[in-house]
Amino acid sequence: MNRFVLVCTMATGLALGPVAATGWAAQQHAAVSAPRAAHPVGEVVSDAPLNVRQRPTVYSGTVKVLRPGQRVLLNCQQRGGWVDGNPLWYRLQGSHGWVSARFVHNHQPVRAC
Missing domain, CATH: 1.20.5 (Single alpha-helices involved in coiled-coils or other helix-helix interfaces)
Known part of the structure; x- marks a missing residue:
């Protein structure tokens, strides 16, 4: 054969x-x-530094700060506090923090948490 x-x-x-x-x-x-990336890539699209939060809300503490244009790995997404009309938040891979989807462009689909 x-x-x-x-x-x-x-x-x-x-x-x-x-x-x-x-x-x-x-x-x-x-x-x-072609192997698929383990985690989708996101790019910070804010003009100012972006706070990574402990939980998916702007009232949560800051874990770290991302610079404009920085690329990050996105673990999953879920609804959280609304930011400029967008309720989605991305959990980052590695830092265990959350960023508002309003300020991060996902280059691939992101699974739900």
């Missing part, structure tokens, strides 16, 4: 030519074989 698969793969490669290396087939292979 392995020889059959090899022959079919080679025949397909010859038939598709360069499309297999750069076109739809390569994108499909890359999507299947």
Whole structure:
């Protein structure tokens, strides 16, 4: 069976030519074989330093501060205190703190906590 698969793969490669290396087939292979990030990446989009809170509310204590443009790993999201019309908060990976989704752009979907 392995020889059959090899022959079919080679025949397909010859038939598709360069499309297999750069076109739809390569994108499909890359999507299947590329490892997914363990945690989505977020980017701070505030103009000022962003407080990382102990709990998902602005009334909670500050754990640390993130600078504008800084990238962080997002563990999960949940509803919390509203910030400029946005009730979502992201729990950060590693620091065990929360940031308002109003000031962090998620580059991938974030799972619920």
